[in-house]
Each structure stands twice: as C-alpha cells, then as structure tokens.
Amino acid sequence: MPQIAHLECSRCHQTVSAETPQTLCPNCSGVLYVRYDLSSARGVAVRDRIASEAGTAPSAGMWRYRAVLPSVEPVTLGEGWTPMLQSKRNRNVYLKEEGANPTGTFKARGLALAVTMARHYGLKKLAVPSAGNAAGALAAYAAAAGIEAHIFMPKDVPIANHMESVAYGAKVTLVDGLISDCARIVNERKQAEGWFDISSLKEPFRVEGKKTMGYELVEQLGWQYPDAVFYPTGGGVGLIGMWKAFEEMEQLGWVAPGKRPKMIAVQSSGCAPIARAFEEGKPASEAWQNASTFASGLRVPKAYGDTIILDICRSSGGVALAIPDDTIFQSLLDWSRNEGILLSPEGAAATAAYDHLLANGYLKATDRCVLFNTGAGLKYADVIAEKLGLTAK
C-alpha cells in the first residue's frame, strides 16, 4: 500500500500535508484529492496480480485495490467487489449492484475509508448531514471503530435509515427539512461540539473510497472501459470518484487512455439542479427549491461538487438529465419483474435514464453501458410497499 504524498486541491492545485486531518483547500475551499507516489503500482503486472491475491483479508472487497489506497489498517465490514450483473434482455447492459455493500449502499465505500483515516488521525467525534444512506454507513463504521457519530437527516427518511442509525448507537437528530438544512446545523454546531465534519467532499477520503467503484467496473469488464456509465446523482461523489480512478488507471498503465466512458448523471425531476444547469450550459447549479422525490437519496438541492460533476459530464461527452418519479417507479417494477433485481429508487432512475437515452437515439443498443444501482431496494421496503398499495401492518 502506498504512502500518501500529499493532498491536492482539485481547483487551484495547492498541495497540503496529509499528516493531520484536512477539510477543504485552505486557499480556495476547493475539494482536496489524495495523491500518492504510485510508481510501485505502475504496469500491467501489478494490475494482473490483483485478482489472484484478492478475496480474503487483507485483500477482500474494495481492499483488493490497496495498491492505490492509503497504507493504513482498514476499518472494514466487507465493503466493495459487488456483483456486476448482465441484463437478461440486453447483454450489453450491466447493472452494478451496490446494494450488496454493508448497510446496503455504495456509501459504505466512502465511509469505510473516511472512518479508517479518522481512526488513524485519532478523531473522536464525527458528524454528518445525510439524505439517509450516508447516515447509516457512518453509524456502522463509527461503531466498528469505536468513534462517536452525530447524525442529522430529514425526518421523513425511509424507516431503515432511521432504524439502522439508532441501532448502531449513533446520536441521531431528525430534522424537519432537507439535507441542506442538516448541513447548516452541523456547520453551526461543529466547532463548539468538537465534531469533525465528515460530509462528502468536505474531507478527502470519502471520494477516495468511492473511487474503487471506478477500478471495479473496469476490472469486471476485463480492464476495458464501457461506452457509458449511468450514475444516480444526489451529491454525485461516486461519479467524481470514478473519474479520479480512470485518471489514475491511465497513469498507471492499467487501461489505455483516450476513450473514457460517457458519464451520465441522473436525477429526479423533483430535484434536478445539476440536470438543469447542464441543460442551461451553466458551470454551476443553483439550489433547487421545494425538492421532492421518493428517491430520497437524490433529494440534494445543491451538491458541493456540482461544478466538478458538470465538468465531467461535459468533457466525457455525457449528459445530466432528470426523470419523473412515475417513470422511475415504472422502471423499478420493470427490472424486478423482468430481471429479478429489486432496485433502489435511485438505481431505477439510472435504468429509466438508459431507456430514455436509447429511445431518443443518444445511445445504441450495442453500446456497452454500466448502470449503477447505488443501494438495495430492500432498504426502501416501506416506501415501495406504499407505492405498491400494500397495506401497512
């Protein structure tokens, strides 16, 4: 595992030491990326050893990529190396099943690494505003690490989000508002309470953990890029992490440069700040008013990384688009009934977006596409049951 060389601002490229915990760029408040000396990981030989050495500790799950992750003893619950499922109706369509992660969502990857580093730095109290799933993941990894977790999330999250956070022993506050309101509360109180703010992109390691999705999807396709990647976009950090992974893999000589996938950010019509900014040709989004969608993970009125996401979508030849909730739910039923896969509402936004872009000619059926199901449909049992008209007990 490589030593961290330094942290680098994604905007102004100032470098900062990783010896102590960092938040945003001290110069411009840009997002900090982890940079390593990766010379020992360069070349196809290292890449091809990954599979033969993986599977059990210390190389289980996403830690198979420990050659490109910080050399710190991990706090792990078995996250990563999730199934890549081929659609039964179109063998060029792959579903990346992130619901198989601990706590049932991709959030486990980012928080596994961020809590690993928090323990390494000796931090004692972590705080997070969440649309729901980051809350559960922080609560789990904090419990595993013996660190306090302070969680703020909307009061109308799915039952599972509230239940798991309480079960893991986190200090949970339900807020009459959205994740943006939760973030304001964390921001106001963190200094007095001694909390470290582990919000996505406001520290460098959640995005670093999520980058493993990029390595994984490429490895699972035989170290080839697909033509397009569909990513349900609330905070959009998974998409940012994957892009960083592609950049690293090219530098390492693990994939041929020059033909990265179109990156497609998918939102709900009920909360579509990034899709709107994309359409209007703007470099940044504006906060979405009265955000409302049953895809609760997409209920993020303003993502901190919006400019990075828009830039990635554009420079990759991708798009950002929004799908109405009804269409999302129809796609959820389509995939459960015809593929045997119960998507999260967010994942169903991605599958609906695929259908849309196929129908309008943006994509061909022969294009190789990876669609992210960012979480387990089971985590939304109460929400989906209600939409199916099943009587609550």
Place this chain on the structure above:
Amino acid sequence: MPQIAHLECSRCHQTVSAETPQTLCPNCSGVLYVRYDLSSARGVAVRDRIASEAGTAPSAGMWRYRAVLPSVEPVTLGEGWTPMLQSKRNRNVYLKEEGANPTGTFKARGLALAVTMARHYGLKKLAVPSAGNAAGALAAYAAAAGIEAHIFMPKDVPIANHMESVAYGAKVTLVDGLISDCARIVNERKQAEGWFDISSLKEPFRVEGKKTMGYELVEQLGWQYPDAVFYPTGGGVGLIGMWKAFEEMEQLGWVAPGKRPKMIAVQSSGCAPIARAFEEGKPASEAWQNASTFASGLRVPKAYGDTIILDICRSSGGVALAIPDDTIFQSLLDWSRNEGILLSPEGAAATAAYDHLLANGYLKATDRCVLFNTGAGLKYADVIAEKLGLTAK
C-alpha cells in the same frame, strides 16, 4: 462442471435418475442428494485454482465452486462469496455475512440452483411455503428465469418479505397461520394447479446450492475447518448442506478428514422443536405448538430434515439449543453497537448462543468459531424499529 451421476436417498440410499425433475425418494420419502462423478475435481491443484479463476462470470459468487455443481447454465443474481468478518473483540470469532446475498439472505443460494434446474427441466410453475425469506428469493430467481412463482407465507411477515415478493411479480397469498399451514395449502393444491413444489429438501437442489456455504467458510479460513459452526435453524437446510460439503471436500482431498467442526443448531425459545428433541435425546422433533418469535425465519414448527439435523449435531459433538427472544435482541444490539454489524434476528440468535456456550464452558475463547448471520438486519427494519421504540411514520 461435472455431470450429475444420479440422485441418492439420504436415508435408504436408493438411487434415482436426475434426467427428469425429482422430489423425494420414491421408496421411503427420504431427502435426495445430488451425486456426481467428481474425479476431475479431486486434489489440491483443482482446489487452488478456484481463487485465481474466481471473481467474474462464469465463476462469480458461489459459482466459483462450479467444479462441484451441476453443469447447467446458471440463473444468477450474484449470490454467494459473502464476507467473512472477524469480530473486533475476539479474533477467533468469525461472522459469515449472508445478508450480502441477493434478496438479503442465504436463501438466494438454494433458490439460484433450484431455479437453474427448474429452467433446465422446463418447469413453468413453482410453488413454495415460506416463513418469509425463501419467498423473496424464489420470487427473484423465478422472475430472472421467466417462470411463474406461487408463494404462501404468514400474513405477519416483515414488510420487506411481502413487498419484494409482490414487486418481483410472484402470485402471493398471505396466510393466517405459520409456514406449516402454508405447506398444507401448497400440498393440497399443487397437483390440480400444475405447480412444482420447490420446498426445501422436497427437491434435491436447494440443499445443493446451500452447500456452497460449507465450501466457502472452509476456503475463507484457508481450507481449514473451524472448531464450531453456529447456524440459526428454522428448516436447518443450510446446516445439512454444509455437512454434505464437508463430506465432499474430504473425498476430494480438499481438506484433511477427521476433525469436522461442532455443528450448533440455534433456535428461539419461542419455537424450539429441534433443541427440545436434542435435549430429550430423541431422533426426531415433534411439531411445536403456538410458535412465536420475532426471529420470523426460525418460526418453523417442524423441519422436514429434523432427523438429519439432530444426527449432524450429535455426531459432530455439537448441540442444538434455544435462546429467549429478549436475549436475542440484546445480542443484536451488542453486535450493532460494538461491531458495526446489524444482524438479522436469526443471526443474533447465533451470536447469543455463542455467548451462552462460552459462559457455560462448552467453548473456550480460543476456539475458532463461525457464526452465520443468515440475513440482513435491514430486511427486518420495521420489526427492529418497533423493538427500538421508534415511531412508525
């Protein structure tokens, strides 16, 4: 992948052809096991190729063991090769996290193989009585295979069990009773309706799929047996499948014979037919009256394989025991708060049983033990939320 040689009755050893779908032994109604010519899989060299060839299709998940599974094109949703997590408080205690499977439980393994074979045989309509989790798994794999699923389960199952079965498009009947009542209905109607009864042990392939848990736990411990395996026991078929795996692995020369783990069957005090029969020294259980436990997967008044389970527990030097629901829930909270792992109630019965057998001196803290979490705690979000006193929305 090996050809099936024949099916063999576990009781009277009569052999039956696998050319057509089979149910129970036509001679004595015993459970049928799949037998292969495994000569091509014999030896450590084949075993050691498993890891290097595994990870992606056709060797992803439990299909890494395709050398000991029927050579039929699989219906797969990414089941198996679940995390083996070391307890943070005792490094000799391993938690086998079956919640990472499709549909969130170990039931996926058995139904992946049983539906694979059902499709191979051209069966069109499958029926199952279920305590809840087999229902969801059958519904998912049947949807993936384009086969009709007819499901009967108690009306008070967790919301997730009902929701997922409906979402996958199965024909769902909620029954005012237990799995035994559901089984009676399937039995009465199956002939007229043309349903194939895919109840556990009443056809040979669900137990065959579940045997992969035995291969996996041994491989994940470096091809060594642990000292004990704790298995939450409703129908108990996972335990039976693991025992078959151990037998095969010894015949194949993949593990040294003669020191199999103690097999420990764990039930709830609210439904403990096997634990009672074990204690009373009887070879078979009697149907449990008024079965009641929040560990809904353990609510099986009479398991079809009870004599096999009792025999395995006894001949391995293990035990069958029952834990009160309150103690189970305390162990669930203990593991979520101190390990960051949200167990299913059934899994928490196993962890509670471990604590009990450690306290009474049956086990030592230095004994290497594998505890099965048979399902994701998230699948019981409504049940656990209620026990935590969280207000329903």
